Amino acid sequence: MQIKEAEKVFKALGQSLRLKIIALLAEQEFCVCELEEIFGVSQPAISQHLRILKEADLVEEEKIGQWVFYSLKREYLEEFLRDFSSYLISPLEAKKDLEQERARVKQLEQNPKVTCRPLPR
Amino acid sequence: MQIKEAEKVFKALGQSLRLKIIALLAEQEFCVCELEEIFGVSQPAISQHLRILKEADLVEEEKIGQWVFYSLKREYLEEFLRDFSSYLISPLEAKKDLEQERARVKQLEQNPKVTCRPLPR
């Protein structure tokens, strides 16, 4: 689990229209023009949201004629969410992106310049 | 599962510093002044991120003297992630926030003004 990957996925999930698109695509695939109709926003808006979802690996596309049908990569999403839960449980040493922060934590433990932790909690 | 709640949680998770804070708080609780030291950003920045996490129900605070210690609500977070996965599997009829969109999907099925779906896929 990499912080940057998690940030990208959660950012993609953190917008109501994209969440609704995902909730729909969980049911069946839709093409851009259908999503445009369904949500009543402009076609570029739909395309741009789908691009963000695609860059987060949450959807995939299938081009059929002049249409592009999008579907949810449910397996990947579910695996990602499970991995994130596991990541949280893992010890700090296993959290590669927090090397620097872990060093500072150790430093604080040894030399508590702030007085908030008189005895180990 | 409500779209608005999910949006708030995912938005809170969709920022690298907040993700790192969460990853640390998963290990043990920290007070604001420690997080400030650990991450090397200003105290208001930490406070503001913690407020966003608190409003998403992801952390809770315990005031001890003049310090405020924050801890991760891991149970809530994990339950939320599981609920979100279940939500995606649930049928469209069960997705309360998508009433309007479901109506439009039905409308499209009955009267396909777009030609992208010649036969039911």
Place this chain on the structure above:
DNA sequence: ATAATATATAAGAAAATAGTTATATACTTG
């Protein structure tokens, strides 16, 4: 080939986000 349709990308504007410094509030200590 031309026109029509579907999608993606570009450009620009309004709003939201994430940081800063300054200040207010609360608690602790002398």
Place this chain on the structure above:
DNA sequence: CAAGTATATAACTATTTTCTTATATATTAT
């Protein structure tokens, strides 16, 4: 009570996000 420390909030700024309209590209139909 006064001074010092910790935290929260306010005000401001730079950046990012999210939409729009305009345009480019690709496919289909006449």
